[in-house]
Amino acid sequence: xxxxxxxxxxxxxxxxxxxxxxxxxxxxxxxxxxxxxxxxxxxxxxxxxxxxxxxxxxxxxxxxxxxxxxxxxxxxxxxxxxxxxxxxxxxxxxxxxxxxxxxxxxxxxxxxxxxxxxxxxxxxxxxxxxxxxxxxxxxxxxxxxxxxxxxxxxxxxxxxxxxxxxxxxxxxxxxxxxxxxxxxxxxxxxxxxxxxxxxxxxxxxxxxxxxxxxxxxxxxxxxxxxxxxxxxxxxxxxxxxxxxxxxx
Amino acid sequence: xxxxxxxxxxxxxxxxxxxxxxxxxxxxxxxxxxxxxxxxxxxxxxxxxxxxxxxxxxxxxxxxxxxxxxxxxxxxxxxxxxxxxxxxxxxxxxxxxxxxxxxxxxxxxxxxxxxxxxxxxxxxxxxxxxxxxxxxxxxxxxxxxxxxxxxxxxxxxxxxxxxxxxxxxxxxxxxxxxxxxxxxxxxxxxxxxxxxxxxxxxxxxxxxxxxxxxxxxxxxxxxxxxxxxxxxxxxxxxxxxxxxxxxxxxxxxxxxxxxxxxxxxxxxxxxxxxxxxxxxxxxxxxxxxxxxxxxxxxxxxxxxxxxxxxxxxxxxxxxxxxxxxxxxxxxxxxxxxxxxxxxxxxxxxxxxxxxxxxxxxxxxxxxxxxxxxxxxxxxxxxxxx
Numbered sequence: 001x002x003x004x005x006x007x008x009x010x011x012x013x014x015x016x017x018x019x020x021x022x023x024x025x026x027x028x029x030x031x032x033x034x035x036x037x038x039x040x041x042x043x044x045x046x047x048x049x050x051x052x053x054x055x056x057x058x059x060x061x062x063x064x065x066x067x068x069x070x071x072x073x074x075x076x077x078x079x080x081x082x083x084x085x086x087x088x089x090x091x092x093x094x095x096x097x098x099x100x101x102x103x104x105x106x107x108x109x110x111x112x113x114x115x116x117x118x119x120x121x122x123x124x125x126x127x128x129x130x131x132x133x134x135x136x137x138x139x140x141x142x143x144x145x146x147x148x149x150x151x152x153x154x155x156x157x158x159x160x161x162x163x164x165x166x167x168x169x170x171x172x173x174x175x176x177x178x179x180x181x182x183x184x185x186x187x188x189x190x191x192x193x194x195x196x197x198x199x200x201x202x203x204x205x206x207x208x209x210x211x212x213x214x215x216x217x218x219x220x221x222x223x224x225x226x227x228x229x230x231x232x233x234x235x236x237x238x239x240x241x242x243x244x245x246x247x248x
Numbered sequence: 249x250x251x252x253x254x255x256x257x258x259x260x261x262x263x264x265x266x267x268x269x270x271x272x273x274x275x276x277x278x279x280x281x282x283x284x285x286x287x288x289x290x291x292x293x294x295x296x297x298x299x300x301x302x303x304x305x306x307x308x309x310x311x312x313x314x315x316x317x318x319x320x321x322x323x324x325x326x327x328x329x330x331x332x333x334x335x336x337x338x339x340x341x342x343x344x345x346x347x348x349x350x351x352x353x354x355x356x357x358x359x360x361x362x363x364x365x366x367x368x369x370x371x372x373x374x375x376x377x378x379x380x381x382x383x384x385x386x387x388x389x390x391x392x393x394x395x396x397x398x399x400x401x402x403x404x405x406x407x408x409x410x411x412x413x414x415x416x417x418x419x420x421x422x423x424x425x426x427x428x429x430x431x432x433x434x435x436x437x438x439x440x441x442x443x444x445x446x447x448x449x450x451x452x453x454x455x456x457x458x459x460x461x462x463x464x465x466x467x468x469x470x471x472x473x474x475x476x477x478x479x480x481x482x483x484x485x486x487x488x489x490x491x492x493x494x495x496x497x498x499x500x501x502x503x504x505x506x507x508x509x510x511x512x513x514x515x516x517x518x519x520x521x522x523x524x525x526x527x528x529x530x531x532x533x534x535x536x537x538x539x540x541x542x543x544x545x546x547x548x549x550x551x552x553x554x555x556x557x558x559x560x561x562x563x564x565x566x567x568x569x570x571x572x573x574x575x576x577x578x579x580x581x582x583x584x585x586x587x588x589x590x591x592x593x594x595x596x597x598x599x600x601x602x603x604x605x606x607x608x609x610x611x612x613x614x615x616x617x618x619x620x621x622x623x624x625x626x627x628x629x630x631x632x633x
Contacts, residue, residue, distance in 0.1 A: 007399045009364070012387040013357075020352075024331070032332050041335055120588075121256045 056090035059083075063091070066099075070147055077148040087111070087146065112140040127151065135173070142220060152176055158185075161193070165242050172243040182206055182241065207235040251518075252588030261580045261592045264600040266316035269608055271422045271444065272572045273313040276612075278419035278445070279452010280306035281355065281411060286482065288408040294478040300362065300625030301463070302456045307355050308616035309455075314347060315608055319599050339425055350418050354411040360385075361404040363623050365392045381622070419448040426575060433508035433586075434515070434579040439497045446490035447571050453483040454564035459616070461558050467626070473550055480557050483564070484540045491533050511586045519581045519589055523570045532567015536560035 006014075038044035063084040064071040074080055085091055088103040109131075118128045135143070143152055155178040159166035162179075169175060179185070184199035201207070208226035210217040224230075230238060250259070284302040287295040318324040331348070335341035360367075368390050371382035389396075420441035427440025457479050464471040501509065516524055536559075542548065543556035577592050595601035 007396065008389045008391050009361070009396070009399065009403065012389045016387060027328075028332050031329075036333060041333070119256070120250060120252075121254050121259070 056092050057085050058090075058092045058095040060085070062095045074147045077150065079147065079149055107139055107141055109137075109139050112144075112146075134171075155179065169242045172245060174242065174244060201236075204230075204235055207241075250588065250590050252583065253585050254583040254588040254590050255585060258580070258583050258590055261577065261590070263576055263580060264320065265577075265594055265602065265605050266320040266600050266608070268569070268572045268576045269316045269605055270313065270320075271419075271426075271576070272451070272569055273309050273316070273608075273612070274419055274422050275444065275448035275451045275568065275572070276455050277306045277310045277313060277350075277452070278415040278448040279450065279454075280309065280456055281415045281452070282449050283453050283456055283479075283482070285408045285412050285415075288405060289412065292478060294472075294474045297472045297475040297627055298456055298460050298479065300623075300627065301460060301620075302452075303355070303359055303362065304616060304619045304623065304625055305456055305459055305612075306452075307359060308612040308619055310347075310351055310355060311615055312608060312612045314343075315611070316605075317343070319604060319608070322599060339421070339428060343421075346418055346421050350414050354407060354414045358404055358407045358411060359623070360387075361400045361407065364389065364400050365397050366623075368392045416445055419445050426579070429579075431584060432579050433506065434512060434582070435575065437497060437501075439493060439500075443490070443493050443497060446486060446493055447568055449486045450483065450490050450564060451568040453479055453486060454561040454568070457483065457557055457561040458565070461554060461561075463620075471554060473553070476554065476557055477544060480540050480544050480560075483561070484537060484544065487533065487537055487540075487564070491537070508586050511582045511589070514589060515578060515582050519591070520574055520578050524574050524578070528567050528570035528574060531563055532570050536563040536567065539563070 033043040033045065035044035036042070039047075060083045067084075085103075087106055091101075091103040093101040094103050113129070113131045116128055118130045122128055140146075152175060154166070154170045154175045156166060158179045169177075179198075182201050186196045186198070188196040189198055204226050205212075209215055210221050211224055212226040213223045215221075215223070235241075280302045283295070284299050284306065286292045287299040314327070318327055327344075330341050330344040334345070364386070367382050367385050369392070371379055371386055371390075374382060423441035423444030426435040426444075427437050429435045457476065460476070460479070461471055501512070539556050539560035543553045543560070548556065580590075581592060582589050597603060
């Protein structure tokens with residue numbers, strides 16, 4: 001008895017779709033990992049895979065067990081929330097070996113700008129510098145201590161009146177010098193500045209205190225033979241003392 | 249360069265030129281299919297000439313549509329995982345199913361039913377490897393009796409009826425992906441799927457006009473003017489609706505004047521001025537609309553009319569590509585802080601570069617060439633030219 005005969009096209013299509021569905025089911029069987037969906041929409045055994053990975057970071061606590069002096073300094077500084085390995089790199093090996101495999105110490109100038117280079121999207125107030133302009137060529141750590149990075153303070157007692165000179169000096173190599181290093185300031189100068197003017201250096205030797213070859217000052221300070229350098233000219237005929245990078 | 253305040257993760261755009269290409273390609277697919285359905289379901293007889301061509305166009309573009317996504321994600325080997333472990337609550341993860349439905353259940357079936365009789369005939373006439381290809385394509389069904397062909401006709405019509413909402417689904421879905429990003433004021437709009445859909449119809453009709461004019465030139469045939477006129481009319485109507493919807497969206501935003509309005513107006517007047525005001529609105533909408541009105545309803549010679557249609561349809565493509573650009577790139581150019589704008593620089597080489605985009609844009613035409621060679625879509629007009 002013949003009830004209803006499906007057209008040949010439909011029979012072929014049904015067979016085709018049946019094959020597609022069977023292939024799909026087999027593919028699911030083969031390719032979907034066994035632990036998929038145990039906890040959520042992911043392969044549960046992925047957690048074990050992750051757990052098996054080698055641990056490279058020791059964590060700041062491990063560092064402080066030996067380096068407690070640095071912990072003391074750092075915990076009071078602006079960098080108190082920056083973990084040691086942010087700068088020194090993964091140090092698990094160093095901890096496990098009990099001190100071997102010294103972690104890296106980034107001394108290069110391009111390291112600190114990773115956080116402190118100017119970037120408009122950083123919050124206002126976060127210390128940022130334009131690397132090309134900020135003491136070019138000098139390593140950051142020559143002025144800033146990474147474990148206590150409070151910026152070097154420029155003495156500012158004269159800045160109330162001499163603001164322009166102060167601002168200029170602040171970003172120069174002479175930032176750390178008090179005005180009185182070079183100038184003699186009579187006590188009355190504050191009350192009556194016009195009548196009691198400050199003393200200015202008169203001889204090359206004032207600069208020579210730091211810049212002469214024989215001077216006992218920091219190694220990084222540029223040296224010259226103060227007697228012969230520049231001939232009969234005084235230092236400030238060529239160098240502007242408040243911003244000595246600039247030639248006058 | 250950057251201006252104002254931008255969050256660090258917004259400097260670089262995550263969705264590149266390839267993501268511009270993706271809605272553009274799917275739009276062409278949906279549009280070309282809806283055009284084909286006009287003949288099939290709504291019996292617009294003048295369009296019978298381009299019915300098969302638009303089906304094949306839709307198919308060629310559909311095959312390429314997921315490739316920009318694969319190239320963008322960079323792990324094509326993982327593509328099938330969305331079928332194996334479907335994520336039902338993620339609109340993006342559902343792409344595979346929307347795509348598979350449209351490809352398998354709509355386009356391929358419709359093409360098969362429509363060509364079945366011809367395929368059987370070709371499998372008997374052709375020689376060599378072609379014969380086997382056609383034999384394979386028959387799926388073993390060699391019955392071309394009148395009854396069987398009548399069934400093909402019915403099945404084809406039924407699939408087209410299912411296909412229209414499917415085509416709406418495909419491109420509406422792409423619009424939905426953007427429209428449902430509620431954190432982005434440039435995208436988040438319920439009108440998005442509808443605007444996408446109508447721009448899809450516009451682009452689909454325009455690409456068929458372009459392909460039809462070019463193929464008739466290559467084949468040394470005279471284009472069927474009633475068909476071209478009808479295409480131009482539909483293109484014009486779709487453009488008017490599309491343009492009105494965009495305008496409605498714009499006015500609605502302006503009237504609502506939410507907190508984002510300042511940055512969005514900045515976005516339009518600074519970053520998107522060329523691509524939105526110049527290429528999308530003036531070059532891509534107003535000028536081609538004027539061109540079509542002039543060609544269709546003005547006293548113009550047929551030759552001139554074809555040239556005007558061609559230029560207008562081309563400008564429409566430029567306009568629709570600009571729409572996709574303005575949506576995808578525009579939506580990422582402003583900061584979520586609503587206080588800054590970033591920039592987008594197109595790569596030249598690389599997986600997401602300009603060359604890749606150009607390659608993916610050309611690939612559908614290569615596929616279309618093969619399809620046309622395999623399944624010639626040419627039907628002579630039923631009325632005297």
